Amino acid sequence: MFKTLSAASTAILLLFSLSYAQSPSVAEYETLSQTIRMDTYEGRVSSGFQIQTAERGRATITSEALQVPLRMDRPFTALGMTWQGALGDSHQAVMEVRSSHDGQTWSDWMPVPVDHHVTLQENHYAGTLVFIPAEHGYIQYRSTVTPHITFPNPDIEQVNIAFINPGNTSQQDLHAHLQTVEHKSSPDELLREKSTGDLDFAVNTDVAYALPDYVDRQAWGSLPNAVSNRTPTSVTHLIVHHSAGQTTSNDFAAVVRSYYNYHTGPQLNWADIGYNWLVDPNGVIYQGRAFYEDSFGDINMNVVGAHMGGGNSNTMGICVIGSYSFTPPSEIAVDRLREMLAWKAHDFDIDVLVRRNKLVSGTTRSMFTISGHRDGTSTACPGDRLYDQLPEIRNRVNARLNPPAFAGVDAQVSAASPQQATVNAMIETYRADVAGFVAYGPEEDNLFMESAEFNLTGSDQLQQAVIELNELQPGVDYYYQVVAVNSDTLSLSPVGVFTAGEPTSLEDESQIPAAAQLAQNFPNPFNPSTDIRFELPESAQVRIIVHDARGQQVEVLAQGGYSAGRHQVSFNAGNLSSGLYFYGLEVNGRIVQTRKMLLLK
Structure with a gap:
């Protein structure tokens, strides 16, 4: 032209x-x-x-x-x-x-x-x-x-x-903003540590989808905006954005003020910042657009923003601050994003794994209920590296909203193997993969023993987990509880109890065993004494050696020649500290079996 x-x-x-x-x-x-x-x-x-x-x-x-x-x-x-x-x-x-x-x-x-x-x-x-x-x-x-x-x-x-x-934010305020981000243990940590103690994440409670702590508008420095002219909306779609602008500054409250000033300044002349919420790379969540307040002073957080041209109604727009076309967002930012999405999905009973129709600029689009900005309009937002994470984000939000649920749990002791028990757990997975284990022990308030891990594939159908508990002590009452976790939440079954059967071996002294064997000590845990039994198919030179958890030898319980048959030795740990110990059966100079025992003082 x-x-x-x-x-x-x-x-x-x-x-x-x-x-x-x-x-x-x-x-x-x-x-x-x-x-x-x-x-x-x-x-x-x-x-x-x-x-x-x-x-x-x-x-x-x-x-x-x-x-x-x-x-x-x-x-x-x-x-x-x-x-x-x-x-x-x-x-x-x-x-x-x-x-x-x-x-x-x-x-x-x-x-x-x-x-x-x-x-x-x-x-x-x-x-x-x-x-x-x-x-x-x-x-x-x-x-x-x-x-x-x-x-x-x-x-x-x-x-x-x-x-x-945008002006500098005081260090005092920046520190206060960071305090809104709380570390929570993950289900992965639970499975690594195999312990249910002191893990701070949701256990079948509303904590899983509560509104996270956030920095409100006064705290990040917005000017007062009229709240009566905000438009309330019923949310059906959760739209994820990136800001696209990249800064090396850690003053993210100033970044939020910059977007506020740009959106409300004379070039764009909007009534308020366009996003409903923002998340910075440190995981700090900021309130974006002002909430609606009616004439009675009642607050409605669900307001129409200005973040998806021609399709803002019935949405919540949340922006992860930064540019994610080539660089992935921080893990903590994605964690906090999932928390916000779970909160809003719970509020409006949104199935986060499905598509629903959404009207955008006069055109009806089939969009996931958690979508990227690009799903509604012609844009690269929220960047390839964040957009590619949306399938996993949907799955994990679904897992957060739907902890595993137990439809029934029982334990059975095998007649053929009375020192083994089978725990059967019927579990609703709600389309999220589930892993878990059984915590058990002879005291109801101290389930310190753990089974092997089980895994279930997410499904709409009720699924069964079968878990074997081995090497039980004869005649002992065992309390047990099933621990089930998906990617984001944990569930605990009610505590049950069963009694281990009496042993069928090592009792008949006249019967010669077919191979050398080492039995589990009894009692276990013990304080300070416990008995250890072993059996030999023929006469042999024997040693029973005890080591601590660092591999240091602490005692030799038996040493010398033993005849074929069943034998028993005692171990007194009165001079040792509490902890895990290992004992092994050595026959003719060769270790044939090793077991562990727990000293609790």
């Missing part, structure tokens, strides 16, 4: 300053507007710009170095760019920016992707925020326009840049 060439028109205007009550932070917001006259085919452009043409009419227009018009102390400078021009679609113009501390040495060019949260008038486009170091006092931008057979003469007519200083 040919235009008469004239000098570029440039204007810088200080628009407003904002102060926040919580942190001593003052925000500056200044804009620069440049009008561009260009002829890509003739290779001509307004003064103050450079134009470089390439094959097939592609042209790159580069601005001169522009001074950053901010003066106050700041953690970084946030740049919000909007542009307008004659384009067939947004992809015909690629905007980039770079920065410099002295106007001579420049950073790499950074892309300014089109922000598809924003709906502007025709041929007007908004970019995502770009963050540059606070010490960089100069910027430069360039736009590459590419003709297309359907629109052969694209051009950029005007560029507007918002320079945003």
Whole structure:
């Protein structure tokens, strides 16, 4: 498109300053507007710009170095760019920016992707925020326009840049924000440690889907917004975003203020920040858009945001701060994202594994109830590395909402093997894979022994876990409890009890055994004495050796020649400390069997 060439028109205007009550932070917001006259085919452009043409009419227009018009102390400078021009679609113009501390040495060019949260008038486009170091006092931008057979003469007519200083957040406030992130043990840790004690994650309670602690608007420094004009909504879809802007600063409250200022500033002029919630790389959750408050003072957290153009109603928009096109988000950020999704899915009884129809810009789309922004509109958001995690996120949110449920648990002692028991557990998995084990012991309040692990594949059908308990002490009452975990939650069955049978071997002294064997000590656990029995098929030189958990030999209980048959020795550990010990049967210089025993004082 040919235009008469004239000098570029440039204007810088200080628009407003904002102060926040919580942190001593003052925000500056200044804009620069440049009008561009260009002829890509003739290779001509307004003064103050450079134009470089390439094959097939592609042209790159580069601005001169522009001074950053901010003066106050700041953690970084946030740049919000909007542009307008004659384009067939947004992809015909690629905007980039770079920065410099002295106007001579420049950073790499950074892309300014089109922000598809924003709906502007025709041929007007908004970019995502770009963050540059606070010490960089100069910027430069360039736009590459590419003709297309359907629109052969694209051009950029005007560029507007918002320079945003969100102010520094106090260290005291940043520390307080981090305190909202609580470490919780994971089910993986449970299975590694095989212990039910002191693990701080949900056990079939509402904790699994409670609203996590978060930083409210006053704490991160928003201005008061009218809450009566928020629009309540009933949530059917949970939409995941990334902010796309990347910063090396750890002042993420300032990042949130930057988005707030950009969204509510004169370039976009929204009533509030677009996201309902935000999560930073440290796992801190921030309230985004203000809640609705009615005339009676009742609060409704479910309000229409501005995060998916043409499809904001019936959604909750949550943004993971950062750019995740090539780099994955932090584990703690994804953990906290799942907590938020589980909370809202529980509130509205949302099945997080299915698709439901969603109206977006007048078109009905079949979307997962947990979807990425790109599922509703033409955008790369939330970035490939976060989007690729959404299937696992759905599965884990489902697991968080649906802990394993026991439909029945019993234990049976085998008549053929009375010192073995079989625990049968009928478990509802709710389409989540489940693993677990049986904790058991002779005291109801001390189930210190663990079975082998069992695994069940997630299904809609009731499933059975069969767990064998071996080497039980004859005639002892055993208490037992099934521990079942999915990826995010844990369930405990009621405690049951059974009695181990009497032994069928090592009792008849007249019977010669077929092989050398070492029996489990009894009692076990013990304090301070226990008996150890062994049997020999023929006369042999025997040693019974005891080691501690570090492998150090602590005592030899038997040493010398023994005849064929059954024998018993006693072990007194009165001078030893509590802990796990190992004892082994050595026959004619060869270890044939080793067992463990537990001393509890």
